[in-house]
Amino acid sequence: MNEINESHDTGSVREFTVSDADAGPYALTEGPDGALWFTLVHRGAVARRDPDDGLVTVHPVGDGPTVITAGPDGALWFTEYRAHRIGRLTPEGDYASFAPRTPGGGPFGITAGPDGAMWFTLSSADRVGRVTVDGEVTEYPAPGAFPSALTTGSDGALWCTLNQGNAVGRLTTDGHGTAYPLPTGGAGPVGIAAGPDGALWFTEIGAGRIGRITVDGAVTEYPLPDPAARPHAVTAGPDGALWFTEWGGGRVGRITVDGDITSYALSRTDCEPHGITAHDGALWCALETGSLARIEVRP
Known part of the structure; x- marks a missing residue:
């Protein structure tokens, strides 16, 4: 499929149609080839948007591809939430997948770890997994309920949101876990990212807040202007700030x-x-209604 269909332009925000409304662009990352790669969660596909001409190429994969990230091996790695597998796709389109040890675990978050392997959450099984680039899988108990997104912290540990545990978890590469409860009840943390200040930043979809936790476990929460914003994903931007999606309000x-x-x-x-x-000096987000949005970073 090849499309370049700009649908909306407000000066600082431009949107590009990349699929039909039923395909569901969900997560995205910059690939090792400099292109923008994204999951189509309802189509069972991963797509690539060319950085030069905007052409979109779609690669069929397993059922329910969700979060995607670049791996240390020059491939794209992603979770297949409904197929209960971890997928790998090279920039050339070669696809493989690996089964976690726990069946029906609902893999969701995934990140490149500090040890050269990929780490992922099994949200439905309250476990965190590790898969080498050769496909060898290890699993550990999560430090709380429903681990969601995860990332590598400045301390060399894995940090994840514990969506149903109302906490943020820390897991060492040898599987030792610690949970840090959040001050606000019902916060429902989802997205998490390493910040430029050495702390971890996360979204509280249930409380309408952005949280910050130091590697020592000190938590600060920042209420959003719209309490019903339902912040979902977060990432470090090229401007030294954190950027996040507001799923409930249609904003970034x-x-x-x-x-x-x-x-x-x-x-x-x-x-x-x-x-x-x-990506490309800007922020890009996936809109499940069929588009990618580019937000310009301004001084």
Whole structure:
């Protein structure tokens, strides 16, 4: 499939149609080839948007591809939530997948670990897994309920949100876990990213807040202007700030390490922005209604 269909332009925000509304662009990442790669969660596919001409190429994969990231081996790695597998796709389109040890675990978050392997969450099984680039899988108990997104912290450990445990978890590469409860009840943390300040930043979809946790476990929370924003994913931007999607309001937000918050409206309040990543000097997010949005970083 090849499409370049710009659907919305507000000056700082541009949107590009990349699929039909039923395909469900969900998460995205910059690939080792400099292109933007994204999952089509309802189509069972991973797609590539060319950085030069915007052409989109679609690769069929397993059922329910969800979060995607670049691996240390020059491939794209992603979770297949409904197929209960971990997928690997080379820039040339060669696809393979690996089964976690726990069946029906619902893999969701995935990140490149500090040890040269890929780490992932098994949300439905309360476990965290590790898969080498050769496909060898190990699993550990998560430090709390429903581990969701995860990332590598500045301390060389894995950090994950514990969506149903109302906490943020830390897991060492040898499987030792610690949970840090959040001050606000019902926060429902989802997205998490390493910040430029050495701390971890995360979204509280249930409380309408952005959280910050130091590697020592000290938590600070920042309420969003719209309590019903339902922040979902978060990433470090090229400007030294953190950027996040507001799934409930059809916006993209920006928070500085000092807690100053600004917001950018997308074309529709119901466009369902999910994943977000830095790419080509801007921020890009996936809109489940069929588009990718590019948010310009301005001084």
